[in-house]
Each structure stands twice: as structure tokens, then as C-alpha cells.
Amino acid sequence: MVTQLPLDGVPLVKTGPSGVTIRPVRDDEVETLRQIERSAAQAFRLIEAFSWLSVGEVQSAEVHHALIKAGTNWVAVDEGDHPLGFLSAEISGRDLHICEISVDHLHQGFGIGRKLIAHAIDIATTRGLQAVTLTTFRTIPWNCPFYERLGFRVLDEDALSPRMRDVLDLEEAHGLRRDTRCAMRLDISAP
Template identity: 75%
Template sequence: MVTQLPLDGAPLVKNGPTGVTTRLARDDEAETLCQIERSAAQAFRLIEAFSWLSVGDVQSAETHRRLTAAGTNWVAADDGDRPLGFLSAEIVGSDLHICEVSVGHLHQGFGLGRRLIEHAIEYAAARGLEAVTLTTFRTIPWNCPFYERLGFRILEDGELSPRLLELMDREDADGLSRDTRCAMRLDVGA
């Protein structure tokens, strides 16, 4: 339970979802996952420089279906088995690369993103992969600083693999400036 104070100073008790499980996404949930990502992006509305992300494109339903078929698209589902958040990833060489982590706006702040990331790390370790990688915003608290608390480290330009360098360049061309972004890595292999 998280207690917050609204503007009028009266306590507001915010309860999180109960009975949350992590499981593989299903094909028929692809559109729902797109809606979750749109909802999650509303958090960017509060940051002027990134507010455009709140109305930007999301990962396609086709991509969700492809990653679900590959076994690397997971959801955090409530006790009614409804997805509240998701993590989509893909195996690239000896790494599991996180493509997207999104938790619906109303369900943020209850550890669902952490739970999904921990699941991805366990998945990578169980398959003998070397690392989990991702790209994210450097200064947004629920991005880079959050991943650092989970053990990820920022990769300097000289440490970027050709794949991550190409991804960072592609993101830059899509409007996600290299000045605000970074690639991160968590070693999981022996």
C-alpha cells in the first residue's frame, strides 16, 4: 500500500493489484498490449521535453505476436488474468534484448515493471545467455536510474556492440536523441 498526499492535503490510499502473475503473452492479447503501452506513455506528459511520447507510436501488434511466438513476450496479469503490463524482448546472439517494458498508467509504482525485468533476467540466465541489454532515457527516473538499481550499467560508446550502435543510430534518426539515450547491459552468464 502506498500513501500519497493529493493537492488538498488529505491522505489518499492507493492499493496495488492483487494476485499478479507473470506469464507468456497470448496472441489474442496483442492489441491489449498496444493499449497498455499507450497508457504507460502518459507518464511522459509530465516532462515537457518528452511529452510528445505520450501520443507517439507504440510497438505494433504484429511485433507482439512475433515475440509471443518466439516465447519472449511476457505479461504481468492480475488475479482475473488480465494483462496490466508487459515486457517484450528478443534473443540476439548471446543476449536477451529488452525491446519494451510498459505498465498501464494506473498500475505503475507497484513493482510490476521490476517483476517483469526480473523474469526476463531469469529467462536469460536459464538459457545460458550472456547478458540482458536495452536502450533507455538517461535522466528519466523510471528509466536509466531504475535499471541501474536493478544492476544494469550504462555502456559507453566504445563498449557498444555493432547491434547496439546500429539501434542507437536508428533511434536517433527516429527522434530519440543520442544525447538523451543510453544503452545498458546486465551480465547474467558465467
């Protein structure tokens, strides 16, 4: 954190990297994104029940490349165009579904994730979609509670679409207990 005094003498506090922008991911950045996801997962080391995620699999290069081709894989970069985080999504029906969002552990807590989510919402709005959806952990502070603060709501089991049920079932098949997960949705207002 850097504190500067502007001309009027009121302190300004600058946090995190300045000049973060969001742009589409390039094919040559896929391995960097996989490293960012591994770095982001280190936050789970401190939670005994989920510590295995810190050494778990990350999104495959093939999935990244497919989402790049679909135009739904974005990276947050600093002023030097160095990737700091990413958000990958897919369009399913009238929804933009967030598959993965990760910010390098050294850059977490500075609003980069918030900026990536805002970008996804803007894209969904521009494309005339109805909602942004995702699945996440119910009780981990930087998961469900974070998304709730951004306007997402938890979907009750009876409100799940067949696609969202399938996503949660697939996650469970990969070791993510269903009782720890939830599906969330942010409805898009017409522009």
C-alpha cells in the same frame, strides 16, 4: 494502499494488485498490450521535452506477434488474468534484448516492472545467455536510474556492440535524440 492488522498486531501494508503473475502473451492480447503501452506513455506528458511520446507510436502488432512466436513476449496479469503490463524482448546472439517494457499508468509504482525485469533475467539465465540489454532515457527517473538500481550498467560509447549502436541509431532516426539515450547491460552469472 490498504493497512491490515494481523494476529500479532503489527500493521501490514499492501500496495498495488496482489497476486501478479508473469506468463507468455497470447495472440489475442496484442491490442491490449498496445493500449497498455499508450497508457504507460502518459507519464511523459509531464516532461516538456518528451511530451510528444505520450501520443507517439507504440510497438506494432506485427512485432508483438513475432515475439510471441519467438517465446520472448511476457505479460504481467492480476488474479483475474487481466494484463497490467508487459515486457517484449528478442534474443540477439548471447543477449536477451528488452525491446519494450510498459505498465498501465494506473498500476505503475507497485513493482510490476521490477517483476517483469526479474522474469526476463530468469529467462536469460535459464537459456544460458550472457546478458540482458536495453536502451532507455538517461535522465528520466523511471528509466536509467531505475535500471541501475536493478543492477544494469550504462555502456560507454566504446563498449557498444555493433548491434547496440544500430539500435541507438534507429531510435535516433525515429526522433529519440542520441544524447538523451543510453544502452545498458546486466551481465548474467552462470547458474
